[in-house]
Amino acid sequence: MAVYPEATRDDKCNAIFDAQLKMSQSRCVCIPGPVIIGAGPSGLAVAACLKERGVPFLILEKEDCLGSLWKLKTYDRLQLHLPKEFCQLPHMSFSPDFPTYPTKQQFISYLETYAKYFSIEPMFRQKVQSAIYDATLRFWRVQTNESEFICRWLIVATGENAEEVVPDIAGISEFKGKLLHTSRYKDGADAKGSKVLVVGCGNSGMEVSLDLCNNGAQVFLSVRNKLHILPRDILGRSTFALSMWLLNWFPVKMVDWFLLRCSQVILGDTIRTGIRRPEIGPLELKNSVGKTPVLDVGAFAKIKSGDIKVVPGVKRFLTTGAEFADGQVEEFDLIITATGYRSNAKSWLKEDSFFSDEDGFPRNSFPNNWKGKDGLYSVGFSRRGLSGVSVDAHKVAEDIAGQWNSEASNTTESHLLGKRCRGGFAT
Ligand SMILES: Cc1cc2nc3c(=O)[nH]c(=O)nc-3n(C[C@H](O)[C@H](O)[C@H](O)COP(=O)(O)OP(=O)(O)OC[C@H]3O[C@@H](n4cnc5c(N)ncnc54)[C@H](O)[C@@H]3O)c2cc1C
Ligand SMILES: NC(=O)C1=CN([C@@H]2O[C@H](COP(=O)(O)OP(=O)(O)OC[C@H]3O[C@@H](n4cnc5c(N)ncnc54)[C@H](OP(=O)(O)O)[C@@H]3O)[C@@H](O)[C@H]2O)C=CC1
Numbered sequence: 001m002a003v004y005p006e007a008t009r010d011d012k013c014n015a016i017f018d019a020q021l022k023m024s025q026s027r028c029v030c031i032p033g034p035v036i037i038g039a040g041p042s043g044l045a046v047a048a049c050l051k052e053r054g055v056p057f058l059i060l061e062k063e064d065c066l067g068s069l070w071k072l073k074t075y076d077r078l079q080l081h082l083p084k085e086f087c088q089l090p091h092m093s094f095s096p097d098f099p100t101y102p103t104k105q106q107f108i109s110y111l112e113t114y115a116k117y118f119s120i121e122p123m124f125r126q127k128v129q130s131a132i133y134d135a136t137l138r139f140w141r142v143q144t145n146e147s148e149f150i151c152r153w154l155i156v157a158t159g160e161n162a163e164e165v166v167p168d169i170a171g172i173s174e175f176k177g178k179l180l181h182t183s184r185y186k187d188g189a190d191a192k193g194s195k196v197l198v199v200g201c202g203n204s205g206m207e208v209s210l211d212l213c214n215n216g217a218q219v220f221l222s223v224r225n226k227l228h229i230l231p232r233d234i235l236g237r238s239t240f241a242l243s244m245w246l247l248n249w250f251p252v253k254m255v256d257w258f259l260l261r262c263s264q265v266i267l268g269d270t271i272r273t274g275i276r277r278p279e280i281g282p283l284e285l286k287n288s289v290g291k292t293p294v295l296d297v298g299a300f301a302k303i304k305s306g307d308i309k310v311v312p313g314v315k316r317f318l319t320t321g322a323e324f325a326d327g328q329v330e331e332f333d334l335i336i337t338a339t340g341y342r343s344n345a346k347s348w349l350k351e352d353s354f355f356s357d358e359d360g361f362p363r364n365s366f367p368n369n370w371k372g373k374d375g376l377y378s379v380g381f382s383r384r385g386l387s388g389v390s391v392d393a394h395k396v397a398e399d400i401a402g403q404w405n406s407e408a409s410n411t412t413e414s415h416l417l418g419k420r421c422r423g424g425f426a427t
């Protein structure tokens, strides 16, 4: 357990008095176990692990459903791009009927079943506005739009993709056509015959481009940087699974070399289409800066055939279209920003040591990214997708359960505060 500077008796009395005064004025609830922020896969996974260990908890979720990223912010044709065995959460496998790459709907129904099985009932419409550690009381104070929650442990599970990144490109507000981020794209049903620019070439940009193309749109894909494209499957086996298997025996550079040779044979030279590859290999790049390679499900064939046209980065937007870095100008009906997401943790978490101001991720990288000080934890910030979520969830639950079961969790302060709190939620 962390060691705190001892507060004086007077400090403690004043702080307890302040806390009690605040509680009597506003709705304030003491939570006996941890408060988990976010009811996505990470929040559910750590909740299930805590349940297994008999630790009560409360999940606060800003939306009115669990798995909100998957339910509200993803397109219809989405399928997991890692095989299902790498995406399941702790203590429950996917249905054997699910295909290797479950669909969005299957993944959502898995999350629903998961929550039901473990009797996880998040509190919805609770947007966390601030969380601050009271060093005198040794409690976290979590303020939502409705209430204040007081707890000993705080688990940040708000995700790597909490907020859309909207590019700050000149003239973006001038564009008179339709402009939307991939998080609001559902399908290309209305796009038939229209001219569409997709800005950004991650997995979202590639898959949305493919979907638009399949729906009869004329698609331009703006690529400003180097990136790795790998086929999702090599000889009928998942590229990701194959990579993980090879990494048991070979160094990452050798596995990267193998992946690039296979990509060359299966996809051909990406440079011919205007897409340059980084000098560092795909897995090494993922491990070092977290940049996920594109796992291609068909968009690259459309690029090679010219159905999707690769254009350089956008220099500026115009009222009717865009000008690109090479001076080319095109008119568009629709522009879709596929420019990714960012963490929102720094907008509400008032602490300076565990989470970085720069990117809102824990400062320490995997495997030391899950535990901060003063009872602060994170799940789902390891840049390892859903398999990273499970690893974090196990570690966090084990650590908290250890404290919960020891006498240390029953401090005098918690009893004193607990008696004064009105009501309490703990699932
Ligand atoms: C299009 C897309 C496809 C993906 N496909 C894959 C894949 O195939 N395989 C894979 O491994 N990963 C994939 N990912 C990565 C994705 O991050 C994970 O699948 C997973 O959703 C991460 O779970 P999470 O719970 O950490 O975050 P999220 O799913 O984002 O959940 C976080 C939750 O926190 C809530 N929240 C945020 N801020 C607050 C606040 N202030 N107060 C209260 N609640 C808050 C949100 O509403 C949300 O419900 C994909 C991501 C995207 C965008
Ligand atoms: N089937 C699946 O399972 C899918 C999984 N995903 C996952 O979801 C997560 C998010 O993916 P995604 O939404 O693609 O986001 P990413 O962050 O992976 O990609 C964003 C892209 O936008 C570009 N970009 C960012 N800012 C700008 C800008 N100002 N101008 C031009 N381009 C810009 C980036 O290029 P640059 O390199 O230059 O910064 C990058 O190509 C990833 O983890 C991904 O793997 C997404 C879709 C499908």
Ligand SMILES: O=C(O)C(=O)Cc1c[nH]c2ccccc12
Pocket: 082, 240, 283, 286, 292, 293, 295, 383, 384, 385, 386
């Ligand atoms: O979907 C994502 O963003 C992921 O992080 C999944 C993932 C983890 N490690 C990888 C290596 C190659 C491709 C995807 C992933």
